[in-house]
Amino acid sequence: MTKQKNQDTEEQILDAAKKVFQKKGMDGARMQEIADKAGINKAMLHYYYRSKQMLFEAVFSNAFSLLAPELNKVLKDDSSIEEKVRSFTHNYISFIMKHPYLPNFIIQELNRNPNFFETLRKNAAFPSLEKFENQVAYEVEQGIIKHIDGKQLFIHILSLNVFPFVASPLIKGLLHIEDNGFKILMEERKTAVAEFIIASIKK
Amino acid sequence: MTKQKNQDTEEQILDAAKKVFQKKGMDGARMQEIADKAGINKAMLHYYYRSKQMLFEAVFSNAFSLLAPELNKVLKDDSSIEEKVRSFTHNYISFIMKHPYLPNFIIQELNRNPNFFETLRKNAAFPSLEKFENQVAYEVEQGIIKHIDGKQLFIHILSLNVFPFVASPLIKGLLHIEDNGFKILMEERKTAVAEFIIASIKK
DNA sequence: TTACGGTTTAACCATCTGGTTAATAAATAT
DNA sequence: ATATTTATTAACCAGATGGTTAAACCGTAA
The missing domain is CATH 1.10.10.60 (Homeodomain-like)
Structure with a gap:
């Protein structure tokens, strides 16, 4: 074509x-x-x-290097946890709405072959949680946010932002909505998810 | 064998x-x-x-009818939203830890063929959100919980509970943990997720 | 123009895979 | 015991699929 x-x-x-x-x-x-x-x-x-395998790996690495920088933004910059939650939620949902197949693709293929992660670790800019966890611990200590484990908070954030896209047919089915209704809900989530998280952790 | x-x-x-x-x-x-x-x-x-297709459908329907009752517990009983969140989170995570492949299986196959939902709708006990949404609206009105859309709250709950299992290889990889560390985190989540949600919505 | 290298194609191949069949074994009925 | 129906198997089949190959195509340097 x-x-x-x-x-x-x-x-x-x-x-x-x-x-x-x-x-x-x-x-x-x-x-x-x-x-x-x-x-x-x-x-x-x-x-x-x-081979098919090598073509697939080219696609997979490419997909992951598209997503990794989005993650790194939250994990590495110097803004507060609250700011990070807001910007990540907004940017990430916007990003995924442009590439709706990406998260599911990565998750699915990582399930099929978990040791793909080794290939990815070598790849540039592999996200590291260390800084984020330290920052959470620090803000907890400073009384800025309530007591919470950094790992769990990270999982919360990822879940709330990624899951709806991974499970979109399920969500659409359960909520009796079509593509357009789904899009509207996701648009709302750009701010709603951040508000939801912050309301929970802020002191 | x-x-x-x-x-x-x-x-x-x-x-x-x-x-x-x-x-x-x-x-x-x-x-x-x-x-x-x-x-x-x-x-x-x-x-x-x-045929393979029909054997697959038998497996798929069976899997869904295993999950649906768990969902219906939240959606249909008469307890408060707070109680529902607590019991669902605890029960659902316990349930999935026994059937770790279930959620990903359903989500994946629903992505492959979204109109499987039609087959499922006919199936018994298909979850309906109506009551849950009304209850959320009611508790908001009564000042029991903060203002929130029932659909969004439902997505929040589902995301926080299901996503970690769907994306377990990703989570394990990013957090540098093995099966055992993952299990511990999920054990914590049985209460942590409920606390997180309630802290966010309770007035 | 010719020779040469990389690029592209049609035809082909071996293997895998879902599905069928004809014959056999095992129950069940008579 | 014998006939009949049901369950099970080994062998087979057609089509799909990843991959290969030999020949043709095409730009370019000599």
Whole structure:
């Protein structure tokens, strides 16, 4: 379809592979479908990426390096916990609304093959929780926020922001809403989630 | 392996199918693997369940009817919102720790084929949010809890309770913990999540 | 123009996989 | 005991799928 000229073929393949892998996962994806979507011959996939596994890993690493910086923003900058919760919630939900398949893709494939994490750890900018945990402990000590474990707070934040997108068909089904209703709810959550968290932890 | 005698063959198949489907999903599961795990001939799978699709649906409906009652407890009984949050959080996390593959299985397969929900709606005891939303509105009005939308509160509760299990490899990886550390965290969450929610909404 | 390298394609291959079948074994009924 | 129905198996099949290959294509340097 979108057939351009020559050596960006490699990129066209990656683009098509992203779409197919992120929607269908490793097991559900078909090399032929990727080739068709890229508008090239299937042999090209192997010419540039050797195997399905390696093409998949290229897509996966790429996806993770897209998400990691979003996480690092919360974990590494110098703003207060409250500010971090607000900015992360807003930015992250905005980000995911643009890439709705990403979180589910990563979670699913990490479930399929948990030791993918080793591959990722080597990858640049792997998120570290240390600073965040220290900061939580500090603000607790200073009486800025209520007593809470940094790890648990981190899980809370991640859950509230990510889960609705991972489970969107379930949410839509249980709440009897369509794509548009879902979008509105998520739009609300950009601030509602932060307010909810802060109301709970602020002294 | 566990080879008993005669007509519970059908159940042996379902047991094996549960294990394989819930761990690997529809696309990743293999009929041969299910047969091997049940210790019977592959043709038996088709003899009792016709096709992979129908065997899968049997497993899927079964899984959902295991989870639905847990949800209905929160949605339908007459206790206060606060009590509901406490009991649901405790019961649900306990329940999932016994069936760790369930939530991810359901979410994943609902993503693969969103109109599975239609099949489920017909199924008994499909959870309805109506009562819960009314109760939230009522308690808000009575000044028992702060102003909050019932739908959003429901998403909060579900997210905080379910997400860690769906994303366990991600959580383990980011927090640098192993199975045991994870288990401890989840044990804590049986009360910590409820406290967190209540601290946020209680007036 | 020709020779050469990388690029692209159609055809092909081996294997895997869901599903079927024909024959056999085991119950059950007569 | 014998007929009949039900359960089980080994062997097989067709189509899908990841991957390979040999030949053609195409830009470019000599």
